[in-house]
Amino acid sequence: MLCILLGVLALHLLVFILLIVSTASSQWSLEKEGHTDLWYNCHSDQNGYHCLQASTGDWIQAVQALMILAVVFCFVSLLAFAYQLFRLFKGGRFYFTSIFQILASVFVMCAAIIYTVMRPRSERDYGYSYVLAWVAFPLSLISGLIYLILRKKD
């Protein structure tokens, strides 16, 4: 039983760390000599390394908001798991934990989709933050579904 508990917790923490790294680092897109989105637009030229605001429109703010919300919901789900671990009645399911985790995965999915669709064509490649966001989406969905089928027993 301890193995399942530790495994589920480890998956949750992994999702949480992936979400934080994807949100905080500004490497959603790579362009020549630099990287941009979600927060800063940094490039290096002959004068050095410059960083500007990545203010490319309203959609980038929506992506920022959705990623932050995903991080918040994943954290709340972690707290709900800790709470329900000790306070749930016998045979109960971890509904709260599951709902928050699934909502977090939905938010990550929306953020990644909006970013993919609205990205300006001129940018070349996707950076590692973008990849981490897409990796975090199925992992968080699986984690949420595991909580749904998990039952508490004595």
Next chain:
Amino acid sequence: MLRVLALASVVLLGIAPQASQAITVYTSWERHALVGSDIRLSCSFFSWRFVSEDVSFTWRYRPDGSRDSISIAHYAGGEAYTDNKGAFKDRVEFVGNPKRRDGSILIKNLDFSDNGTFTCDAKNPPDIVGRPSSVRLLVFETLPIQAGVITGAIIGVVLGLLVLIVVIYYLMRFLVARRVFSLNVSRNVEGPQLSILP
């Protein structure tokens, strides 16, 4: 110890008279406006002395990308003078109250060519030593939404909904416990154990 005190007092006495002769000018940092609208650029100053009869305000304009600035408004000796032959002809009006240390100007009917830096220089004789202060004017066709407003709005709405749902949930539980509704809910507190059962 005595030497430190003597040194400190000499330094302070040396600084204080200069501080009382410096004038500090305040303007906004940056202003946004729509094409065709009017804007009031505010300028005020702080001076250790009372406002004198010879108080003067000078407004200069430097277009974006240019290195020269031209004067567009001047107030001195109780009279206000504004641009009467340049790009701001008949568009600038001195609306400040110099007796209250306010040297604001009003610019009417803005255009894209008004993008640039406006510098206000105030002098309150004998307080004349000071730096002029600049305000940057940005003229837009439509006002852009500032960075972070939409982000904050989305986060606020979703978290607000979350709090609302949680409050409603606990309210329902409270009402059930008070037998207002007839639902069957019973909860036990057990130790932590997990299993996966279909």
